Amino acid sequence: MAFEPKQPQKKLKYEELRIYTDEELRNYTEEELKNFKVKHSIPDVEELEKGPWPSFVADAKREALHRKKLADDRVMIPKDVVEDLLGQLQLSFDDGETHWKHGGIVGVFGYGGGVIGRYSDVPEKFPSIAHFHTLRVNQVASKFYKTDFLRALCDLWEYRGSGLFNMHGSTGDIILLGTTTEQLEPIFYEMTHELDQDLGGSGSNLRTPSCCVGKARCEFACIDTQDLCYELTMHYQDELHRPAFPYKFKFKFDGCPNGCVASIARADMSVIGTWRDDIRIDQEAVQAYINGEILPNGGAHRGRDWGKFDIQKEVIDLCPTRCMWMEDGKLKINNRECNRCMHCINVMPRALRPGEDTGASILFGAKAPILEGAQMSVLTIPFMKLEPPYDNLKELIDKVWDWWMEEGKNRERLGELIQRHGLWRFLEVIGVPAMPQMVKMPRANPYIYWKEEDVPGGWDRDINDYRARHKR
Amino acid sequence: MEDIKKAIIEYAESSKKSKFYFKDMEKAVQNKIPGAKSRDIKKAATELVNEGTLIYFSTGSTTMYGLKGRGITEDK
Numbered sequence: 019m020a021f022e023p024k025q026p027q028k029k030l031k032y033e034e035l036r037i038y039t040d041e042e043l044r045n046y047t048e049e050e051l052k053n054f055k056v057k058h059s060i061p062d063v064e065e066l067e068k069g070p071w072p073s074f075v076a077d078a079k080r081e082a083l084h085r086k087k088l089a090d091d092r093v094m095i096p097k098d099v100v101e102d103l104l105g106q107l108q109l110s111f112d113d114g115e116t117h118w119k120h121g122g123i124v125g126v127f128g129y130g131g132g133v134i135g136r137y138s139d140v141p142e143k144f145p146s147i148a149h150f151h152t153l154r155v156n157q158v159a160s161k162f163y164k165t166d167f168l169r170a171l172c173d174l175w176e177y178r179g180s181g182l183f184n185m186h187g188s189t190g191d192i193i194l195l196g197t198t199t200e201q202l203e204p205i206f207y208e209m210t211h212e213l214d215q216d217l218g219g220s221g222s223n224l225r226t227p228s229c230c231v232g233k234a235r236c237e238f239a240c241i242d243t244q245d246l247c248y249e250l251t252m253h254y255q256d257e258l259h260r261p262a263f264p265y266k267f268k269f270k271f272d273g274c275p276n277g278c279v280a281s282i283a284r285a286d287m288s289v290i291g292t293w294r295d296d297i298r299i300d301q302e303a304v305q306a307y308i309n310g311e312i313l314p315n316g317g318a319h320r321g322r323d324w325g326k327f328d329i330q331k332e333v334i335d336l337c338p339t340r341c342m343w344m345e346d347g348k349l350k351i352n353n354r355e356c357n358r359c360m361h362c363i364n365v366m367p368r369a370l371r372p373g374e375d376t377g378a379s380i381l382f383g384a385k386a387p388i389l390e391g392a393q394m395s396v397l398t399i400p401f402m403k404l405e406p407p408y409d410n411l412k413e414l415i416d417k418v419w420d421w422w423m424e425e426g427k428n429r430e431r432l433g434e435l436i437q438r439h440g441l442w443r444f445l446e447v448i449g450v451p452a453m454p455q456m457v458k459m460p461r462a463n464p465y466i467y468w469k470e471e472d473v474p475g476g477w478d479r480d481i482n483d484y485r486a487r488h489k490r
Numbered sequence: 491m492e493d494i495k496k497a498i499i500e501y502a503e504s505s506k507k508s509k510f511y512f513k514d515m516e517k518a519v520q521n522k523i524p525g526a527k528s529r530d531i532k533k534a535a536t537e538l539v540n541e542g543t544l545i546y547f548s549t550g551s552t553t554m555y556g557l558k559g560r561g562i563t564e565d566k
Binding site for chain 1: 512513514528531532535536539545546547549550551552553556
């Protein structure tokens with residue numbers, strides 16, 4: 019389906035939006051970089067540059083040198099902000115504890131989220147990062163950007179912030195790392211008015227919805243995740259920007275059960291594309307896989323000789339519900355038993371495809387382990403048709419929110435509320451009958467919640483000693 | 491709406507803590523104005539924020555409300 023914007027879209031041109039010249043952007047040589055020393059001694063931080071992997075330290079040093087060589091009036095926050103950041107990181111390594119304080123009254127006018135206050139608790143040592151606030155930028159669905167946009171955003175952030183990014187944070191947003199309070203409103207104005215770009219969610223808000231690559235590039239996508247993500251982001255703008263929830267709430271949209279945005283592990287409401295008819299089988303292609311004419315897994319493992327493809331060993335015996343078999347040279351599937359593990363489809367994508375009657379399964383309650391340990395989402399609605407304008411899904415969301423906002427305690431995630439009241443109560447609220455699959459919990463906790471007595475030596479600490487080194 | 495705004499300010503001025511959760515504010519308003527709806531309280535709070543009477547206080551993970559001028563209000 020073609021993209022239908024809900025408001026006129028600007029055509030951004032970097033040449034019109036740029037702040038820096040090409041000379042300013044390429045203002046140092048590799049030789050200069052080699053000889054560059056940041057102003058603090060950072061031996062442990064520099065250790066992270068060693069080894070085969072790319073290092074954020076190497077990137078940060080480039081940025082530090084780049085800023086150092088810009089003219090004083092070409093940046094709006096201190097030029098040595100990156101150097102102080104690396105210096106404080108070294109101090110944290112020395113002390114074995116963080117020197118960041120977080121939270122406060124920073125934000126942009128009218129928004130309760132999108133900006134997260136960060137402050138150094140040793141500002142006298144590292145004055146340039148005394149304020150080092152983070153901004154969350156609402157990524158586009160599936161993170162398809164034009165370079166004009168990215169370059170303009172980089173220039174803006176270089177000029178009004180530290181120049182350091184996370185592409186992307188685990189929420190999905192672009193994270194702009196580090197600026198001062200005075201720069202927040204100008205950044206927000208320029209981002210919204212010139213780049214047509216909104217901030218994302220933080221705090222007790224709906225967090226920035228995120229989705230997999232979906233139908234844009236993936237043949238497995240059973241739902242149009244991008245359209246759904248955009249529709250719900252626009253529909254729930256108030257919930258995204260003006261906090262009134264007991265705590266955070268996350269939607270994530272996976273186009274198929276492969277779960278490329280891991281919604282089942284991370285989202286309070288996970289929407290996972292699925293089908294309710296039969297897996298489509300091309301028997302000729304099955305034979306081609308068996309005969310070695312088509313490489314399994316799209317050729318992903320061709321770097322090593324694994325021997326001849328064995329459909330029995332590599333597909334049929336690995337089916338978790340044992341619902342596949344060969345009969346008269348043909349592959350058969352008992353679709354009623356299929357639990358959407360996706361293994362057979364992933365191994366033989368030319369031969370097997372998801373069915374054509376597609377929609378989504380809706381699961382609720384995943385969360386990280388702050389209270390009660392980590393939880394995966396619980397399958398609540400096995401199948402729901404999802405077509406624009408998704409009124410059926412919105413109706414469900416509104417019911418869930420009404421209950422959670424009424425019954426949830428402060429800082430209680432939906433998954434914890436479901437645990438506290440019981441799944442039966444949640445099902446009653448949303449009007450869905452219970453099924454045996456919901457009651458069973460075949461899930462494992464991937465995190466270990468250590469108690470003090472479990473750890474040799476415990477973790478007693480003297481608060482006065484701590485405060486001597488960390489201002490409140 | 492004006493009643494709700496008044497009740498919010500009264501709560502913000504009298505609460506023991508200078509920063510409070512939406513839910514606690516909601517309960518206080520509903521004690522004063524039985525039947526006040528959650529969405530209306532949110533709308534009233536948003537208006538108060540836009541007028542500059544209330545402020546948001548965010549840790550990054552949780553958001554609280556506060557009365558401007560009470561408790562920590564400077565950017566520190």
